[in-house]
Structure formats: C-alpha cells, structure tokens
Amino acid sequence: MATSLGITSVAQAVWSIAQGGRGAMDVAAYWQKGRRRFMFLNTLFSVICDIDFLSEPLRFLGEFRFTVRGVWEILWYRSQYYKAKLQLLIAEKGLPAPSECTGGTCTTCAPLRPLKVPSAFSEACGEGLAWRTIEDVIPFFVCQNVKHISANSKTCPLAHLSDGFWDVLLLRGSRGI
Structure with missing residues (x-):
C-alpha cells in the first residue's frame, strides 16, 4: 500500500x-x-523496510521520521526475524571508479561487455561469473542500481543505472549490540 x-x-x-x-x-x-x-530500481529487505513502512504514522515529521524509527529499531533490535537465503551472481572482482553517466559516451558503461546471465541458479555461469549463496541472519539488505535510496540516503555511491549491474549492500551475521 x-x-x-x-x-x-x-x-x-x-x-x-x-x-x-x-x-x-x-x-x-x-x-x-x-x-x-x-x-x-531497488529491492529492499529487512530493517530498512520496517523503518520505511512502520514510520508512516510519523510522516508529519518529514525525513526525520526515518531517524526516529531507525533509533527505535536499534533499541528494540529484531534481527532474529530476518533469516534469509540469498543467491547472488557475482560478475567481477574489484570496484569501478565512481562516475556520472554521460549518455552514449559514458566511460563507465562503454567498456562493459554484455553480461550473459545463466539460467537461474545454474552452476555453469561462464568466465568470471559465479553464484554465491549467503544463508544467515541479514538485518540490513539493499539491492539497487541507483545511488540514492531517498533524497538524503546515498546507500550505494558506486551504483550506476546504465551499467547493467545491481549494487548489493548488506549486513550479515549481526546478533545485536
């Protein structure tokens, strides 16, 4: 809703x-x-969704509602509810240089070869590609291909809409503070 x-x-x-x-x-x-x-543009799971959806009654606070709900989530830590199994296709090692897309002559997009994605979860992925399975408590998960998740939250600064890849940001295995 x-x-x-x-x-x-x-x-x-x-x-x-x-x-x-x-x-x-x-x-x-x-x-x-x-x-x-x-x-x-993004896929979210875990506490980030709780902060977003459960802060709706605080909408009158503007962006500050996320801070208020975030502090509440930290104080009443519920990571035991976020057990997950993720399967990710890891394309290449290393980080790209941060840049802004300039269209047809974009230096980030131009050197990328087309990614031949295998059928879902198959072992035969091709050169330089491998499925990685993560099964753990994952209290924070964001998968996106844009830099910002909101106007003031730059969660994936190296994400690039036109490079064909998703940036994954996750916290795993945390058992509380």
Missing part, C-alpha cells in the same frame, strides 16, 4: 485496482534488442 499515493487501507487499494487506478512506481524502462523492458 502506498501512503504517498493516498492508499492507506486494503479497501482503498482494492477500490483503486477495481477502478483501474494507476500511480507512480520505482520502475525503470529501457529498450534492448528492439523490445521495451522494465526493471525495478
């Missing part, structure tokens, strides 16, 4: 769907091989 779109209850969500209601989403569209494709 999107409070920012005025949908605050299941009944409102159902009514909006029944009327064919539409609203903005964090989705990117691009053209590849003559076809228009869509992708999400």
Whole structure:
C-alpha cells in the first residue's frame, strides 16, 4: 500500500485496482534488442523496510521520521526475524571508479561487455561469473542500481543505472549490540 499515493487501507487499494487506478512506481524502462523492458530500481529487505513502512504514522515529521524509527529499531533490535537465503551472481572482482553517466559516451558503461546471465541458479555461469549463496541472519539488505535510496540516503555511491549491474549492500551475521 502506498501512503504517498493516498492508499492507506486494503479497501482503498482494492477500490483503486477495481477502478483501474494507476500511480507512480520505482520502475525503470529501457529498450534492448528492439523490445521495451522494465526493471525495478531497488529491492529492499529487512530493517530498512520496517523503518520505511512502520514510520508512516510519523510522516508529519518529514525525513526525520526515518531517524526516529531507525533509533527505535536499534533499541528494540529484531534481527532474529530476518533469516534469509540469498543467491547472488557475482560478475567481477574489484570496484569501478565512481562516475556520472554521460549518455552514449559514458566511460563507465562503454567498456562493459554484455553480461550473459545463466539460467537461474545454474552452476555453469561462464568466465568470471559465479553464484554465491549467503544463508544467515541479514538485518540490513539493499539491492539497487541507483545511488540514492531517498533524497538524503546515498546507500550505494558506486551504483550506476546504465551499467547493467545491481549494487548489493548488506549486513550479515549481526546478533545485536
């Protein structure tokens, strides 16, 4: 449910769907091989979602609501609820140099070879590629291809929308303070 779109209850969500209601989403569209494709800008899991969704009643505080709810989450630490198994395709070692995309002549995007993604979770990944499995308590997880998760949170500073990769930021194995 999107409070920012005025949908605050299941009944409102159902009514909006029944009327064919539409609203903005964090989705990117691009053209590849003559076809228009869509992708999400980020995927979130864990305490970051709790901070976002559970701070809705504090919306009157503006961006400060995230700080207030974040402190509450730290004080009432609930990482035992975030047990997960992630499988990630690790493309290359090393970090790219931070840069801004300049379009067709972008120095970040130009040298990248097309990534041949194998079928989901297969072992045969090709040269330089390997699936990595992480099974642990993961109290913080963000996967995105943009630098900012909000106006004042630059969680993945090396993320680059047009490089074809997702940046993963996670905290694992933490058992509290």
